[in-house]
Amino acid sequence: MDLFGEAAQPEVPWAPLAVRMTPRTLEEFVGQEHILGEGKLLRRMLRADRLSSLIFYGPPGTGKTALAHVIANTTQAAFEGLNASSATVADVRQVLGRARDRLHASRRTVLFIDELHRFNRAQQDVLLPDVEQGVVILIGATTQNPFFAINAPLVSRSQIFQFEPLGRTEVRTILERALADRERGLGQYQVRVTPEALDHLVEMSDGDARRALSALEVGVLSAEPDAAGVIHYDLDVAAESIQRKAIVYDGTGDEHYDAASAFIKSMRGSDPDAALYWMAKMLEAGEDLRFIARRIVICAAEDVGNAEPQALEVATAAMQAAEFVGLPEARIILAQAVTFIACAPKSNASYLGIARALDDVQNERTVPVPKHLRGTGYRGAARLGHGVGYQYAHEGEGHWVDQEYLGVEKTYYEPTDQGFEARLKARLEELRRRREQAEAGAGQRGAAGEPGAGEPGPVEPGRPERARKGRGAKPKGRRAGGDQG
Numbered sequence: 001m002d003l004f005g006e007a008a009q010p011e012v013p014w015a016p017l018a019v020r021m022t023p024r025t026l027e028e029f030v031g032q033e034h035i036l037g038e039g040k041l042l043r044r045m046l047r048a049d050r051l052s053s054l055i056f057y058g059p060p061g062t063g064k065t066a067l068a069h070v071i072a073n074t075t076q077a078a079f080e081g082l083n084a085s086s087a088t089v090a091d092v093r094q095v096l097g098r099a100r101d102r103l104h105a106s107r108r109t110v111l112f113i114d115e116l117h118r119f120n121r122a123q124q125d126v127l128l129p130d131v132e133q134g135v136v137i138l139i140g141a142t143t144q145n146p147f148f149a150i151n152a153p154l155v156s157r158s159q160i161f162q163f164e165p166l167g168r169t170e171v172r173t174i175l176e177r178a179l180a181d182r183e184r185g186l187g188q189y190q191v192r193v194t195p196e197a198l199d200h201l202v203e204m205s206d207g208d209a210r211r212a213l214s215a216l217e218v219g220v221l222s223a224e225p226d227a228a229g230v231i232h233y234d235l236d237v238a239a240e241s242i243q244r245k246a247i248v249y250d251g252t253g254d255e256h257y258d259a260a261s262a263f264i265k266s267m268r269g270s271d272p273d274a275a276l277y278w279m280a281k282m283l284e285a286g287e288d289l290r291f292i293a294r295r296i297v298i299c300a301a302e303d304v305g306n307a308e309p310q311a312l313e314v315a316t317a318a319m320q321a322a323e324f325v326g327l328p329e330a331r332i333i334l335a336q337a338v339t340f341i342a343c344a345p346k347s348n349a350s351y352l353g354i355a356r357a358l359d360d361v362q363n364e365r366t367v368p369v370p371k372h373l374r375g376t377g378y379r380g381a382a383r384l385g386h387g388v389g390y391q392y393a394h395e396g397e398g399h400w401v402d403q404e405y406l407g408v409e410k411t412y413y414e415p416t417d418q419g420f421e422a423r424l425k426a427r428l429e430e431l432r433r434r435r436e437q438a439e440a441g442a443g444q445r446g447a448a449g450e451p452g453a454g455e456p457g458p459v460e461p462g463r464p465e466r467a468r469k470g471r472g473a474k475p476k477g478r479r480a481g482g483d484q485g
Contacts, residue, residue: 017217018210020184021177022069029070030177030209031063031170035161042161049076051110053131053138055146055155058163061208064141068112077108077137084118092126099136109136116140117149124151131157145254165207172202174209175216186220190230197238204242215242256287264295268303272342279338283331293319296337307347307419314340345419353413360410370407400431402438 023029026036026046035042045051051071056064072079080095099109111127113119131138131154138158140146146155166174175198178185205212216233219241223231259282266274282292293315300315318337322330376387391401415425 016214017178017185018213021174021181021213022066023063024070024073026070026074029063029067030174031166032067032163034164036067041159046071046074049074051075051077051137051139053154053158054140055116055150055158055160056139056141056163057146057160058143059165059208060143061205061210061212062163062166063209064163065114068114068139068141071110071139072112075110077110078102079110079112080136081112081114084113084115084123087113087119089123089126092123096127096130096135099130103135108134110139111136112139112141114141115143117142117144117146121151124154128153166209167207168202171205171207171209171212172198175201175212178213178216186217189220190225190228191220191233192230193233194235196235197233200235200238201242211242255285259285259287260291260295263292264299264303267296267299267338267342268346270342270346272339275338275342276335279334280331283327289322289327289330289334290319292334293322296334296341300337300341302351303346303348304341304344305347305350306415306421306424308344309420311341311344345421347416347418347421349413349415349421357412367407370404372403373405400434402435 026043029036034040037043042054056067058064068081072081078099080098082091082095095109095111099111102109116124127136127138128151130136138154140150140154140158142149144150146158146160179187179191179193181187201212201215205215215238219233219237220231222241223233223237225231259278263275263278263282266272266278279292283289297312297315297319300311304311315337318333322333325333371385372387372389374386375381381387391403393399393401393403395401413428415421415428417425
């Protein structure tokens with residue numbers, strides 16, 4: 001039986017070269033040494049014909065379906081194949097029914113489903129009982145991350161093998177085999193291929209063997225042989241045969257999230273070259289301009305922060321300007337912001353500070369607002385004690401007064417010594433020293449029977465204290481307390 005459950009047919013000359021050159025044995029298979037090399041698990045399973053349910057996951061043209069052909073040619077089990085883009089639930093049930101019949105004869109069935117992610121959740125659920133009970137050995141191929149595109153029960157019952165894009169040497173090997181193979185390849189033609197032409201096909205195919213073979217075939221079959229019957233395949237022919245590099249990129253899948261992750265981490269890691277490359281890949285693949293701009297703004301605040309406050313201004317301006325100008329010129333604006341952020345000093349102290357504060361708010365007892373900080377913009381606030389004792393910071397030395405603002409001892413923001421944030425760190429340390437000195441002085445005055453610093457004096461009976469003139473007074477025409485902002 002062939003890959004799709006039909007009687008194997010002899011290879012026909014008009015089948016595409018990529019189909020004709022499909023490997024028939026493990027020895028013919030090229031690439032994926034990390035899972036198929038000598039001693040690796042998948043190779044041992046195939047040689048021993050001890051298959052369990054498998055999921056092949058990776059980009060197009062890396063050998064997922066080709067390996068299914070190898071399995072079909074080598075396994076002692078019956079082999080059935082379906083393509084999820086065209087198969088129906090009825091098709092699946094028919095295959096499962098035949099598999100149950102074979103079990104009565106003590107023969108197992110391998111079911112290969114190409115493009116498995118195209119089955120919806122309900123269709124995938126049809127497979128689950130028979131996979132779980134061992135009626136079929138499922139081999140699914142998908143270009144989508146199985147942890148998102150395939151039902152969790154199927155994933156948990158399968159070995160997952162991730163296929164990587166083929167390397168340059170591997171693509172070249174496949175092309176050279178096709179040129180030399182007289183039975184299935186292009187060996188019956190007199191083809192002279194220049195090294196530069198092969199190099200071009202290797203680079204532009206981007207690790208996709210199917211794309212490389214198709215370009216080779218198009219160039220050979222469309223070229224006019226010379227008087228001696230020789231087909232010359234040079235760089236010009238190769239460039240015409242594969243005119244534009246196909247970037248593997250799914251705007252909602254792994255490539256989208258992986259490229260964005262590499263982009264952000266490169267800016268965070270102060271590597272402007274890597275950051276520009278990953279942004280170029282996203283732009284070339286058609287990524288949403290606003291998505292890229294948002295990542296830049298977030299990185300400016302999260303990873304640069306107060307080490308270079310101007311980074312957020314540059315990022316925000318770039319976001320607005322890029323949307324106003326649009327592509328292709330927007331790439332220049334975004335590149336300026338990316339390189340500025342990548343080269344800027346880094347601090348995530350603000351990001352860590354809000355994370356710690358949120359954790360306390362969510363998981364610890366809520367801290368009430370101290371009375372002297374509560375709003376006073378209504379009658380009766382003073383009778384409740386709200387705002388009593390509040391000191392207006394701008395009236396203190398250096399626009400600072402020793403005053404409690406939280407009511408509990410907590411440190412959320414811990415500035416680093418990077419860039420501008422070093423100045424903030426020095427200022428905070430100075431203010432903490434002043435606070436410690438003020439508290440020490442308040443303790444000494446308290447021991448002598450005097451009110452401590454920042455403590456209200458005696459209040460007349462029946463009359464709540466109001467903010468006093470001087471250091472604690474509210475300025476005329478302003479609302480005191482928290483209403484001042």
